[in-house]
Amino acid sequence: MFAKYRIDTSSTDGIYGAVVQPSAMSVIDSVMQVVHVLFAGLWTGSVLFVVGAVLPASTAGTISPDAMTAISNRLSWLTRISALVFVATGGHLAGTGYTVGSLFGTGRGQLVVAMLVLWFVLTGLVEVGSKRLRGASTVADLEAAIASTRSLWLAAGGVAVVLLVDAGLLAAGVTW
Numbered sequence: 568m569f570a571k572y573r574i575d576t577s578s579t580d581g582i583y584g585a586v587v588q589p590s591a592m593s594v595i596d597s598v599m600q601v602v603h604v605l606f607a608g609l610w611t612g613s614v615l616f617v618v619g620a621v622l623p624a625s626t627a628g629t630i631s632p633d634a635m636t637a638i639s640n641r642l643s644w645l646t647r648i649s650a651l652v653f654v655a656t657g658g659h660l661a662g663t664g665y666t667v668g669s670l671f672g673t674g675r676g677q678l679v680v681a682m683l684v685l686w687f688v689l690t691g692l693v694e695v696g697s698k699r700l701r702g703a704s705t706v707a708d709l710e711a712a713i714a715s716t717r718s719l720w721l722a723a724g725g726v727a728v729v730l731l732v733d734a735g736l737l738a739a740g741v742t743w
Contacts, residue, residue, distance in 0.1 A: 603656035610649040611727040618724035632709045639697040674743035685730045692723040
């Protein structure tokens with residue numbers, strides 16, 4: 568999609584050329600881009616919040632098993648809804664902005680493919696981790712569930728960060 572933009576270097580308003588959006592960019596493309604980015608930020612941010620704040624608080628005993636079950640349920644639902652949104656929006660963006668050749672043959676396309684793989688990995692980690700946390704009914708069960716899923720959640724946090732870096736590279740127009 569970004570390949571459709573061009574830089575107008577004739578502008579004298581500054582040292583950088585102005586990005587000119589072509590008229591071919593439709594409203595639906597813009598809506599898909601915005602919805603995709605909003606859900607990506609919400610989902611990865613939620614995963615990072617669970618990893619960085621909720622799990623440590625649970626380990627310290629400040630979050631009850633019932634609260635952890637509610638948080639896990641909500642994160643699972645957010646993950647599932649986001650998956651549907653990503654299929655619709657990401658599919659549209661990839662389908663209108665890339666060909667099979669450009670997805671696998673260009674740096675930007677490879678970033679998109681990497682994002683898809685990371686998305687699947689993060690979805691799996693969150694689903695497995697959330698399911699294990701939901702089964703805890705006592706504080707001791709919760710502590711055991713957190714201990715047994717710590718590596719899953721740390722991996723999920725790492726994948727979420729890499730997804731955000733990948734998105735940043737795409738947004739910045741980085742290519743090779």
